[in-house]
Amino acid sequence: MESARRGIAFYSLLQTSDGHFAGDYGGPHFLLPGLVVAWYVMGRPAVMISPAQQALMLHYLRVHQQADGGWGTHIESPSTMFGTVVCYLAARLLGAKKDDEWIKEGRDFIQKEGGAVMTSSWAKFWLCLVGCMDWKGHNSVPPEMWLLPNWFPFHPGRLWCHCRMVYLPMGYLYGTRFTYFDAETDLLIQELREELYCESYETIEWDKTRHLVAPMDNYSPIPVLMKVAQNFLSLYENWGIFSPFRNAVRKAGLKYCLEYMRAEDLQTNFIDIGPVNKALNMVSAFHVRSHMMRVPDYLWVAEDGMKMQGYNGSQCWDTSFAIQAVWECGLLDKFPIMSAKVWAYLERTQILSTETSQSSPAYAYESCENRDKFYRHVSKGGWPFSTSAHGWPISDCTGEGLKGVLALMDSHVITDSVKKGVLKNIDPTRLYDAVNVILTLQNEDGGWATYENNRGFGWYEELNPSEVFGDIMIDYSYVECSMASLTALAEFHEKFPHHRTKEVTFAIRRGGEFVKSIQREDGSWYGSWACCFCYGCWFGVEGLIKTGEPTSSSAIQKCCEFLLSHQRPNGGWGEDFTSCYDKDYAENGMKSYGDDGSGVVNTAWALMALSAANCNNVDAIRRGVQYLMKRQLESGDWPQEGISGVFNRACGITYTAYRNVFPIWALGRCAATYGDVLDTPETKV
Structure with missing residues (x-):
């Protein structure tokens, strides 16, 4: 238990005065740019982002740029147009110069892939807000959808709340066609209009760009049904025949959106459910000062600079x-x-x-x-x-x-x-x-x-x-x-x-x-909120056992067999975010991080599942415990390895706490379950 005790002693040093444990929850690259756009269109108030913070944010963007000049959707993703366009935009708005070498490389990537018309819809939305894209290049987000009766099969109130709370301010801002008030005279915006596209900004036929998206961004292609709906809504937005009806219902829809955003702001003390709608609500709101006071809740400074976290x-x-x-x-x-x-x-x-x-x-x-x-x-x-x-x-x-x-x-x-x-x-x-x-x-x-x-x-x-x-x-x-x-x-x-x-x-x-x-046919469970099958297996096994499922049941034993089949030669387990992305176990584990593809977090999850199941393969448990102990640092900490969290199948997110909490937990559980059976000179946990 000494190894676990040392781990707790180290982790206790990270406990803050109010009792929680401090940790990095960054990773996605599209969050900080949203805040930067909001800051820019609101007049660049220093109370929201100070000059020192601007420098730290620029450092973050610079160190996460990839060798090809682009940025990924998150810090471990290959370059995407989504990540590259919004990070490039943020860097320029924060003060990076057009002729800086790293900015040139980012611009070359964008130009090579067809310009910003090829980025995905969320990036296009930020471009429209700041005045670097015409609203005709963005598909309709009609605020009057909120006026539909609640029983309607596709009422937005039925959507997942994160989706709902993002498209709520999007609908308001789209419905008002909000654009940065100084876009036509701001020299930086004029430069960006030249830098982001492969043709003259004035000659782009924006309506024809609505459905354009680079293959690297197209993880979840827009289905035919949605494209039909978007094309109809384009007619609805632009044909004069719809104007009397549209104008009448839009006014009511916008009024409701404001009321709903006001409720969200008050229910969350102006934090809002997440960083995307935080930035959008801030642009839409009248209580700007209350919003600005809550911006620091989302910011985190680490060795790679200042980032916006995936939550507060x-x-x-x-x-x-x-x-x-x-x-x-x-x-x-x-x-x-x-x-x-x-x-x-x-x-x-x-x-x-x-x-x-x-x-x-x-x-x-x-x-x-x-x-x-x-x-x-x-x-x-x-x-x-x-x-x-x-x-x-x-x-x-x-x-x-x-x-x-x-x-x-x-x-x-x-x-x-x-x-x-x-x-x-x-x-x-x-x-x-x-x-x-x-x-x-x-x-x-x-x-x-x-x-x-x-x-x-x-x-x-x-x-x-x-x-x-x-x-x-x-x-x-x-x-x-x-x-x-x-x-x-x-x-x-x-x-x-x-x-x-x-x-x-x-x-x-x-x-x-x-x-x-x-439970999947191979005995595993798919983990939707971390990487991935090791995580899902821990939850699956523990859940079944708490319902009274015997550890000898076929469901439990199949999961044990699945995990044992993926133990790596050095005793550990390893997955990266591609398991979530592909919904298939990443056979290469975490090889890009060294150590034969194993990682301490995945190993801990696997050991917790196996020990909860009272797995009788004691040698496998012993080897896993030895791996965790070997990887523990002299301080009691464990090394930060690959990104361990994920959301919406395609985006990785950092949980630095996991490298401490789960190895401690696994060591304690294994010691309690197997006791002296595990003891060798290398496993005195």
Whole structure:
């Protein structure tokens, strides 16, 4: 257990004063450019991005440029037009000079691929906002869609919330044809109009460019049905015959969009659900100062410069996992200060559950009337991915937060501190609220999605307009969300067996049936939120075992066989984001990072699944443990390797916390499961 203890001792140094663990949640390249465009069109206020921050952002863009001159959609992606156009645009807006060598290389890449008319729709949207593309070159995003009756099969309120909350301000800005007010006289914008295209800006027939997209961007080609709809909407936007009707409904649609964005701003304390709609809402909003105060929530400085994170952080998510890892190592009482600070953080972060949060404007939106009006699921009692101020609860974050509290609540460190008034008590009624959130989020198929129940249909993907992302249109049930939710219910039921007993046990059983139903033929589970099959297998195995599935069952044994078949010669496991992209195990593992294709995070996930299943191949477990111990640094840290997170199938995202939390957890679990059987001079964990 010494190796695990050293790992915890190091990781505790990264704990902040409020109790969460600091970590990088960057990776996507299209986030920072959106913020930069918003800053530029709003007049370049220094309070939003200071000169020092501009320099750090330029450094980030420069160090992530690839050898071919382009940028990827994320930091490990090969160059794409999406990544290159928006990063080039951001660099120039931040002050990079036209004749700088790295800027020339980026421009050459864009020109070689046909110019910015060949980039994907999200990049085109930013170009339109800043005045570097005519709105006729962008497909319609009609705000009047929100006026459709709620029963309409493709009402936008049925979309996955991240998709919905991005296209909400897009609809408003498209409907008003918002363009940077100084675009026609700004010399930099005039230069960009020359640099980004292969022909004269004035001669481009914009309407003919709407469907153009470079093959490298076309991960999710726009289906025929959506192209037909877009062509009809183009007629709707441009034919005079539609003008009287369009003008009447557009005014009402724009009014509703503003009202909805206002609600989103207040519910999230001007953080908003994510970085894309944060930037778009900021351009659309009247409360600009309140928005600007929340820009730093998204910014992170690391050795590669300043980036915009994929959320306002992963604080609650990382912290919930970390304390469960320490608990499973049996070391809570050995790290009393850390444990107490985690308790304080989880207590403070439960959504709309503290006096402070219940006195905020967000609390008014928890009423049934407002939740129905703005398509929000119940929030009170859930836990977020990041902070309480963010305000959006998620099924798996609620599950992991609840498990973190349950792990801590019987610790002497916590009980003594609560009695002395040093820590606040978490009343059981607050845990009941969390259980209510989880129960209400279970889908009809028995699984759990992310933020909401599945409100739409699979055929919505036939209307996916993004080109660069897959499976974004509805909130699907996932093995990760399902395991986190059902295991939280199971652990809650062990401590509170008389609370909603029938509902809880029924939900657990249905959840287990769902998890088993989506197991792949080869025994694996596809992980949608990290790389990929090792991650999915850990969730799948753990979920089934919590429902009472015997470790000898065929489902569990098939998963063990799958994982063992992918163990690499050095004892580790490794995958990169291409597993998610291709939906097929990346046989080359992480070879591009050295160490024979293995990585500490994937190895930890595989070991956690195998040890949960009580795998009888002790030699494989021993070799995996030896690999983790060999890779541990003298400080107790582990090296940062490849990107471990993913979203929407095609975009990698960084979770630096994973390299610490999961090796600690795996070592603790293996030691508890196998004990002295693993002991060799190399495996005294």
